[in-house]
Amino acid sequence: MKQLRTIRIILALLFLASSVGAVLLGPAACPVTRTARGSQVLLCSLGASAGASLIWLLLTLMFGRIYCATVCPVGTFSDIFMRLRQVFPRSRRKFSYVHAKRVRYHILLIYAICALAGITAVTLMLDPWNIFTDIVGAVSPHVAAAQWKAVGLGALSGMVAGAAIAVVLAVLAALRGREFCTTVCPLGTVLGMLSDYAIYHIEINPDKCTSCGLCEDVCRAS
Numbered sequence: 577m578k579q580l581r582t583i584r585i586i587l588a589l590l591f592l593a594s595s596v597g598a599v600l601l602g603p604a605a606c607p608v609t610r611t612a613r614g615s616q617v618l619l620c621s622l623g624a625s626a627g628a629s630l631i632w633l634l635l636t637l638m639f640g641r642i643y644c645a646t647v648c649p650v651g652t653f654s655d656i657f658m659r660l661r662q663v664f665p666r667s668r669r670k671f672s673y674v675h676a677k678r679v680r681y682h683i684l685l686i687y688a689i690c691a692l693a694g695i696t697a698v699t700l701m702l703d704p705w706n707i708f709t710d711i712v713g714a715v716s717p718h719v720a721a722a723q724w725k726a727v728g729l730g731a732l733s734g735m736v737a738g739a740a741i742a743v744v745l746a747v748l749a750a751l752r753g754r755e756f757c758t759t760v761c762p763l764g765t766v767l768g769m770l771s772d773y774a775i776y777h778i779e780i781n782p783d784k785c786t787s788c789g790l791c792e793d794v795c796r797a798s
Contacts, residue, residue: 616705643767700727710741
C-alpha cells in the first residue's frame with residue numbers, strides 16, 4: 577500500500593506541474609503539456625474531451641476515483657494545503673466520517689442546467705480544469721484575460737477572481753480535507769457515484785478489524 581501511495585503522489589505532482597505548463601504555455605507546447613490537457617475531463621465540453629471521458633469512465637468503474645486522486649490538478653492543489661495543516665499544531669484535527677451530502681446532487685443539477693444554458697460564469701467556478709486555470713490566472717494576466725473574457729471581465733478582475741478561488745479552496749482543504757472534491761465538484765460527484773460500483777475497491781475485513789477508528793481519522797474524503 578505504501579508503494580501505491582508513493583506512486584500516486586509522484587503521478588499527482590507530475591500531472592500538476594504539466595497542467596501548469598499546459599495553462600501557461602498551451603497544450604501544444606510539448607508532449608507533456610499536451611498529455612496533461614488531453615487527460616482532463618471537461619463536463620461543460622464533453623465533445624472536446626470525449627475520449628478522455630470514456631477512458632476515465634471505464635477506469636472509475638474498475639478502480640474507483642483514480643482521476644481525482646492523480647490527474648485532477650485541483651485535487652492535488654487541495655492535497656498540498658491539506659498536508660500543510662500539519663505544520664500548525666492547532667490545525668492537526670482528525671477527520672471524521674460524514675454521510676454523503678445530498679447538496680452535491682443539487683450542485684450537479686445546477687451545473688448541468690447552467691452548462692446547457694450557456695451560463696459560463698458557473699462552469700468557470702465549478703469545472704475542475706476551469707478552476708485550475710482560474711488559479712493559474714491569478715499570477716498570469718494573459719491567462720486571466722483569456723479565461724474570463726467570456727463573462728466580460730478583464731485581466732485584473734480575472735486575476736482577483738482567481739486569487740479568491742485559490743484562497744477559498746486552500747482554506748477549505750486545510751479545514752475540511754477533500755470536501756470540495758466530494759461535495760462541490762460536479763465531476764467528483766459523477767465519478768463518486770460510479771465508484772460505488774467499482775470492481776476493485778477497498779473493503780474492511782471484519783475478521784481483522786479492531787475498530788480502532790484510524791481509517792476514519794486519516795480519510796481526507798471523510
